[in-house]
Amino acid sequence: MDNRHFKLKRSFLSHAFQFFIFAVLMTLLYQLLPVVLWAICFILGLVVYVLFFRKTLKITSLEYLDGSDWNLQLINRPVQRVQISHILDHQAYIVVYFLHARAKPIVIWRDQLPFKQWKSLKVLAKML
Secondary structure, X not given: OOOOEEEOOOOHHHHHHHHHHHHHHHHHHHHHOOHHHHHHHHHXXXXXXXXXHOOOOOEEEEEEEEOOEEEEEEOOOOXXXXXXXXXXXXXXXXXXXXXXXXXXXXXXXXXXXXXXXXXXXXXXXXXX
């Protein structure tokens, strides 16, 4: 497989991270609020998760072309040619920002790629 073509899988780490933050927040609120208010906050948190956080871009592949040009493949959509403005490496995940305002930034988690491709993407992130 070419080291410039990244096929992304579903990420378990992103769901685990979101669940961990939610669990910590609910534990703190449970200690601070009465049970009825805590239950309302719990239900409100679940509703916010379903309405906003589940609506992420379903990216299947990302292919490096040249310079800042990349091909981006989304599920059930044609391939888009995008230009990267900058890439932030946060060790567990990489955030990719695009030049066009209509293209939302994407987050690529460590478990979405094999180790060799992850290292290759980190090297490309440093080069850009």
